[in-house]
Amino acid sequence: QVQLVESGGGVVQPGKSLTLSCAASGFTFSSYGLHWVRQAPGKGLEWVAFISHGGNNVFSADSVKGRFTISRDDSKNSLSLQMNSLRVDDTAVYYCAKDYCPGGGCHGHYFDSWGQGTLVTVSS
């Protein structure tokens, strides 16, 4: 079965950097787009970033554009999120999520599998 395991969360000061990782198994990793979705404490879900299968297409939310970079390593079945210039309002649980569509060419993106999340706390 699909498994997504996030790591790398922790407490970081405003303005600093942090890198999150997601280790995937149970599906053909290279065939699927992947996302990061976050959830601030007690709040709803916010999509953060997407990378297509093959890595040629990358999109990110306006709230993180220019600060966060999503990347993937298909040789290691791994997804990453490099977060720079962190702000207090970036505090959230960050989930790695698998796109439903194999191979691209589908309309839209929803999330058919999720990891358990990793907590990032930005605080001085």
Added chain:
Amino acid sequence: EIVMTQSPATLSVSPGERATLSCRASQSVSSSYLSWYQQKPGQAPRLLMYGTSTRATGVPARFSGSGSGTEFTLTISSLQSEDFAVYYCQQYNNWPVTFGGGTKVEIK
């Protein structure tokens, strides 16, 4: 961006009763590109429904989805104890994909 609004914020329902959750989009979500997720405390979200009305793998038949355009509904026909959770709708018609604020279904 398409803003998704869910109502009510909290729904108090007795086990065995019917629950109806609403999701409204700020502009039309064409071709029913609308999904629903269930989230229990301390857990990741779980895909329940996609394409407005198609149940994800393993989702019981008591869950049903309907709607079009800007108005969508998730119905739970007879609430079981495991259904008490927060439910989110999500549109995937446009970038960025966006979620509603959630409806918490609690025990009455």
